[in-house]
Amino acid sequence: MLYREAGDFSSTYEKDGQTFPIKFDRWGYYVLLAVAFLVVPFLINDYWANAVFVPFLIYAIAALGLNILTGYCGQVSLGTGGFMAVGAYACYKLMTSFPDVSIFFHVLIAGGITAGVGVIFGLPSLRIKGFYLAVATLAAQFFLVWLFNKVPWFYNYSASGQISSPERTVFGIIVTGPNTDAWAKYMFCLIIAVLLAWIARNLTRGAVGRKWMAIRDMDIAAEIIGVNPLKAKLSAFAVSSFFIGVAGALFFSVYLGAVEVGEAFGIQKSFLVLFMIIIGGLGSIFGSFAGAAFMVLLPVLLKNILVGQLGWATDLAAHIEFMIVGGLIIGFLIMEPHGLAQLWRLAKEKLRLWPFPH
């Protein structure tokens, strides 16, 4: 009844091509942004920032990045953890080498450096496909982690090989280091996440995105209609790695503050982000956020319910949590193999017809 196109007339091409053609959706989106920017920062405390919002936003950025590569361009990658590590270490080197520059630029430049590294490791994608490419990116994962462990220059020759983020500011507001306020952390990640999601959305519905999708659907056909696979694949690797690099930089500098490469950016991280986009929905911006929320927030929620509310033993709760999350993943994938984004899409289709489905 409320949720329908009827009565919502597009009088220009721009209006016809907008992301949210239905008024209800559009308003929902504006309200969500308004709440995120104007309400949450005033209510947030350290726990909500560090355990819920900041990891969610950072993983959402990483999932967006991987979704561009895997979901839109069809190139399977298991190198996400390694690329996040590139972002983190680039950010660390930049932060410590140029302490006077705003951290905002460091994060973006770290993303740029990761994009360069991603292109190099994307080169094999011109020759190999599918599972074989996954193995090639897996090599990137192990190589990069090994590199950051092995070469002391990357961690400024510290005794333990740990990198720790010093205090840095944006417009005089501290966003990294231990004295950061919860809202500053959150806002910094939110602004970058919204900006990158907006870029991703507009890239994927433009010519660049259509080329990626053409390559994904059938690369030979795409080549015949004039899509250059070299440009399309490498641009997908570059953009994807940029996003993942930014996520890695934020993960290290804003979220954790100190990381060691093997533990923070190991192969588990690659799988985690891959699961996010599979559960969220391949080739969907909303899916990236939904997947990140599912994988990051659900364990925290379950922990708080099982240990905080029900008072279970922590080890029992941790094991049950694995089972519940695992069960839900299997359940979701059986019911809807295209992920949460498809569930959302179906729900919207049904809502449009409601209450007269026939």
Added chain:
Amino acid sequence: MKLKMATMVLAGVMAAAPAMAELVFPALSYRTGPYAANGIPFADGYQDYFTLINERDGGIGGEKIKLVECETGYNTEKGVECYEATKGQGALLYQPLSTGITYQLIPKVSADGIPMHSMGYGRTSAKNGKVFKWIFNYPANYWDGASIAVKHILDQEGGDLSGKKIALVYHNSAYGKEPIRTLQELSKKHGYEFVEIAVDHPGQEQKSQWLQIRRDKPDYVLMWGWGVMNQVAIQEAANIRFPMDHFIGIWWSGSENDVMPVGDGADGYKALNMHLPGADFPIYEDLKAHVYDKGMAAGAGDQHGSVLYNRGMYAAMLAVEAAKKAQELSGVAAINAAQMRDGMEALVIDAATMEALGLPNFGPGFEVTCENHGGSGLGIVQQWDAAAGQWNQITDYIESDKEVIEPLVMEDSAAYAAESGIEERCN
């Protein structure tokens, strides 16, 4: 006021309103994951000692202890979540039992003003109290451990190590890398050849590392391992028939859980310890009467007397003693985190204290001062007897080589102070 507000909000969020009158000790433990075999006994010991104090003495100075357990799985992200979840409840002291989480929390606890005790792990240079106001790592640290192991080897070799080869098998993380610098310095001093062999997390696969050891034939192998890595390394050493008495683990690689799975092959394996192994102490009678028999033992209750259980108990005991000291100094029973820190800094443990606590000779005597947060740096060497199924103490307390360690501590802490803009205290 702001803190109080934040606390109230948090309490509302967690819907588990804490009674602020209790002394809150968070336990960031791990009973799951690849490090659980070592995390469980420590967590049980830590918990049981606090239960004992509550049951037998009615708390510390009349204040009951509230232990808030949070599962980290040795994972730094979960560690952050646990820290944020517990810090608002009036946490007095953090003991994360993970070098990675310790590194992460050092700046955070310093900013929030909550002391952290990383007993024999964490950042070694936190020994320098001039720089690390809120961090303590008494009674001994990794660099002490490295030096004690080398001293023991010197002892075995009649005081001369020139031409000998010592390999370090280490967990490829901040934890495992900690002793490298000390061992390099010591190799310059004593003239042995030093080989580093890294094992990646979690360490279930070590065939190539032990193949390298078999080929290089080092005279001694030291190990900085944790969790499942320990059992695998000891098994692999047994497989290549490496002489077990030439294989020495740090105190985190010397528990029953590490050697038991290897069976007779592990016989003769040595490890360091900062306290005595075994259940042959009067305190176990109290534990039995007040905790075990009342059915209040933590976990499955099957770890009593194991090395890491003792260590967890030791960690809790030092925390309780520091809290007593803090109450004495401040004159109030319901101490806060800042008063707890003052208590830790004034902590004195001697043979009489240990005797009175029912743990005679259990740990070394030491004194914490404003400059020295690292204690005395003493450790023993223990050896596994597979037939009897127990660890035997084979040396007296060995003192580490301060001549080598002190300059390293100063260098590293000065670098940290410069990096984070900290001014030295205690002058």
